[in-house]
Each structure stands twice: as structure tokens, then as C-alpha cells.
Amino acid sequence: MTVQRRHDPDVRGFASDNYAGVHPEILEAIAVANGGHQVSYGEDVYTEHLQEVFRGHFGPGARTFPVLNGTGANVVALQAMLDRWQAVVCAESAHINVDECGAPEKVGGIKLLTVPAGDGKLTPELIDRQAWGFDDQHRAQPKVVSITQSTEFGTCYTPDEIRAVCDHAHDLGMLVYLDGARLANAAATLGVPLRAMTTDAGVDVLSLGGTKNGLLLGEAVVVLNEDAVRGMHHIRKAGMQLASKMRFISAQFEALLGGDLWLRSAGHSNAMTRRLYEAVRDLPGLEIPRPVQANQIFAILPRQVTERLQKRFRFYVWNEQIGEVRWMTSFDTTEADVDAFAAAIAEELAAG
Numbered sequence: 001m002t003v004q005r006r007h008d009p010d011v012r013g014f015a016s017d018n019y020a021g022v023h024p025e026i027l028e029a030i031a032v033a034n035g036g037h038q039v040s041y042g043e044d045v046y047t048e049h050l051q052e053v054f055r056g057h058f059g060p061g062a063r064t065f066p067v068l069n070g071t072g073a074n075v076v077a078l079q080a081m082l083d084r085w086q087a088v089v090c091a092e093s094a095h096i097n098v099d100e101c102g103a104p105e106k107v108g109g110i111k112l113l114t115v116p117a118g119d120g121k122l123t124p125e126l127i128d129r130q131a132w133g134f135d136d137q138h139r140a141q142p143k144v145v146s147i148t149q150s151t152e153f154g155t156c157y158t159p160d161e162i163r164a165v166c167d168h169a170h171d172l173g174m175l176v177y178l179d180g181a182r183l184a185n186a187a188a189t190l191g192v193p194l195r196a197m198t199t200d201a202g203v204d205v206l207s208l209g210g211t212k213n214g215l216l217l218g219e220a221v222v223v224l225n226e227d228a229v230r231g232m233h234h235i236r237k238a239g240m241q242l243a244s245k246m247r248f249i250s251a252q253f254e255a256l257l258g259g260d261l262w263l264r265s266a267g268h269s270n271a272m273t274r275r276l277y278e279a280v281r282d283l284p285g286l287e288i289p290r291p292v293q294a295n296q297i298f299a300i301l302p303r304q305v306t307e308r309l310q311k312r313f314r315f316y317v318w319n320e321q322i323g324e325v326r327w328m329t330s331f332d333t334t335e336a337d338v339d340a341f342a343a344a345i346a347e348e349l350a351a352g
Contacts, residue, residue: 012337013314014276017182017295020330023214023265029255030216030248038247042066046250053257054208058222059199065221065232066249070181071100072241073207073219075108078144079239080229081175081205086143087111088177089130093120093152095179107239111140119290120151121161124168131172145169148179149197150186154296157186159196166202175228176202181209181219184266185294204228210253214265214331218249265331269295272329272338279342285349289324297327305348312344 013019038044047066054064067073074096078088088104090097092114096104104110113130115122122145133139147165150156157165166176178198183206187194198206204225210218221236223229236242243249256262273295280299281288287300300323301309309315318326329338 012333012341014327014329014333014341015314015316017212017269017328017330019314020214020332022216023261023331025255025261026214026216026252029251033247033251040244040246041242042246042250044247044250046247046254050250050253053254054220054222057194057257058224059195061224061226062199063223063226065223065236066243066246066253067219067221067236067241068217068243068249069241070095070179070207070209070211070219071103072239073221074100074146074179075103075110076232076236076239076241077177077205077207077221077229078104078110078146079108079235080232081144081177082110083141083143084109085141087113087140088144088146089113089115089122089127089142089174090146091115091117091120091122091126091148091151093117094146094148095152095181096146098152113140113142119155120148120153121155121157122147122165123161124164127165127168127172131169131174134173142172142174144175144177146177146179148181150182150189150294150296153290153298154294155291156189156293157197158190159192159201162197162201162203166204170202175204175225178203178206180206182212182266182294183208184213184262185270188263188267188270189294198222199224210249210256212330213256213262213269215252215256216248218243218252220253266295269329269331269333272333272335273297273327275335275338276327276329276342279338280345283346283349285352286345295329298324299327300324301349302352304352308351309344309348313341 055062115126115129131142169176206222208220277292290298316326318324
């Protein structure tokens with residue numbers, strides 16, 4: 001049976017970098033890894049070699065666990081870092097709090113202690129709002145600080161800001177987990193290697209996103225501090241995140257990180273966001289309330305403009321109350337895509 005193409009490959013949206021297809025170099029890597037038999041559940045030669053690839057980015061002590069998706073990576077990593085009576089301090093806007101359907105609580109049994117962070121970034125002062133009550137048997141014990149790079153608002157921590165978070169958390173006897181679903185975009189924005197925001201800054205465990213940067217599927221949990229986790233192999237399996245044909249996840253990550261594909265793709269996505277920002281920033285009737293630092297733009301539009309525009313291009317409404325929307329670009333967004341979307345925004349704003 002031949003599969004028919006059921007979509008127009010020329011159509012582009014600005015809702016999420018997850019809308020994009022698979023990068024051609026990633027598809028090639030999957031094809032290379034195909035054929036013949038390899039041991040399942042991560043005992044294949046591609047997964048074995050992947051450890052070296054990740055150590056090249058994160059240092060000789062890094063240990064990598066490929067998983068299936070981002071929510072799984074977060075839940076598996078945090079479970080491995082926590083005892084049942086312990087809790088995670090995170091921003092109210094954190095993906096683990098807002099966008100995972102309660103998976104950390106329901107699947108991981110994890111208590112989340114949230115704090116407001118207007119730009120999505122935690123600071124030592126914000127952490128202290130929830131990092132208290134140690135040894136109080138009536139309170140879930142704060143143990144892990146979770147940050148996101150880049151944040152859910154598209155802002156980026158500098159390496160020094162992450163170092164300040166890590167130093168403060170460690171002084172309190174806590175650990176730091178970094179949700180790196182878009183870590184590549186932050187590295188491209190800041191012009192620093194991946195380890196500058198993780199290993200060198202004191203992060204204990206992180207997830208590294210692949211799907212948002214051109215992979216078919218797959219994320220990775222990277223353990224930088226062996227003392228920060230326990231039972232990773234068992235928790236990954238019990239959490240339904242152990243891929244049987246793991247070689248196909250590992251081969252994708254080798255293609256992504258073995259050269260500069262991760263940086264080329266993220267850098268291009270960021271550049272397309274910057275192009276869109278420059279094209280619309282001064283349009284009457286449009287407000288951009290947040291810094292534009294990676295591959296996300298948050299804008300406030302009149303409701304009727306948003307409704308008409310969404311009939312032409314897909315994107316999400318972020319905050320219904322104030323009319324805030326989110327626009328995102330991806331590795332395959334073209335300049336023509338951006339220019340067409342910017343023209344549509346201008347047209348709809350002019351129509352009132």
C-alpha cells in the first residue's frame with residue numbers, strides 16, 4: 001500500500017516548532033540506522049556511541065538516557081532526583097506546571113511548589129519564596145529547583161544567571177534540573193556552547209530537546225551529577241519511556257549533535273523570529289510585551305484581528321483575557337513564510 005500525501009507541504013504555521021516535519025539530515029540518519037538487527041532497549045551500537053557524542057558537549061561525566069518525549073523526560077528525571085516526600089520549586093509558567101496535564105503529579109507523584117516569574121526566569125530571591133520549611137514533617141520538602149532554557153516566554157537565562165540559581169540551590173542542599181526542550185535555541189541566541197549553561201553553571205540533571213529542533217521523535221535526559229539521581233534505568237522503564245528500538249532515537253541525536261546541525265537549525269529558527277519581529281514591531285495596534293530572545297514572539301492583538309488572522313495562519317492564543325498570542329518559528333521556516341505572515345498581520349490590523 002502506498003501512503004498518499006494528505007497535506008500541502010507548502011503550508012506553514014506559526015503555532016509551534018512541533019508543527020515542523022523532520023529535518024532531511026535526520027531522516028537520512030534514520031535510514032542509515034535501519035536494516036539488519038541490533039539489540040533492543042538501548043543495548044545497540046548507536047546508543048553506545050551516543051554517550052561519547054553527549055560527553056563531547058557536556059563533559060566526560062555526562063550520562064545520557066534517550067526517552068520518547070519531553071513530558072516523559074521531565075517526569076523520569078524529576079522522579080529520579082526526588083524522594084516521595086520531596087518537592088520541586090518552579091515558575092508558575094513552567095511546562096511541568098502548565099502544559100503536562102498534571103503528569104508530574106499523577107504519574108510521578110511529585111509536588112510542585114510554584115512561584116510567579118514575570119519573565120519566566122527564577123532567581124535566588126524567587127526560589128526563597130518556596131525554599132523553606134526544611135525538616136518540617138507537615139510540608140513537602142523542597143529538594144529540586146527546576147528551570148527552563150529557553151523559558152516558556154522565550155526568554156533566555158545567561159550562564160551567570162543559571163550559575164546564581166545553582167549556587168543558591170546547592171547552598172540550600174537542593175538540586176537543579178534544567179528543562180532544555182529549547183536549549184539549542186538559547187545557545188544560538190547567547191553564542192555559547194551547551195555546557196556553558198549546564199555543566200559549567202552547576203546544573204545537576206537536564207533534558208535536551210530533539211523534537212522541537214528537527215527530530216522525528218526523541219528527547220534525552222542527561223545526568224551531570226551522578227549523586228543527584230538514583231534508579232534511572234528502572235524509573236525510565238516504569239515510566240513507559242524505554243524505547244525498544246532505541247537505535248533510531250540515538251541515531252537522530254548523533255546526526256543532530258555530532259556536527260553543527262543542532263546549532264544551524266536553532267540559529268535559523270531564531271533568525272526567522274527576529275525577521276518577523278522586525279517586520280511587525282512598529283505596526284499600529286500591536287504590542288509586543290515580552291523580550292524576543294529565541295524563537296518565540298508574544299504579541300497582544302485586538303480579538304477580531306486574531307480571529308481573522310487565525311483563519312489564514314495557525315497560531316495559539318496564550319492569554320485570552322488580554323488578547324496575548326504566541327508566534328513561533330522552526331528550522332524549516334523560510335523568509336518567504338515570515339514575509340507572508342507579516343503582511344497578513346499588517347493587513348488584518350489595518351482592517352481593524
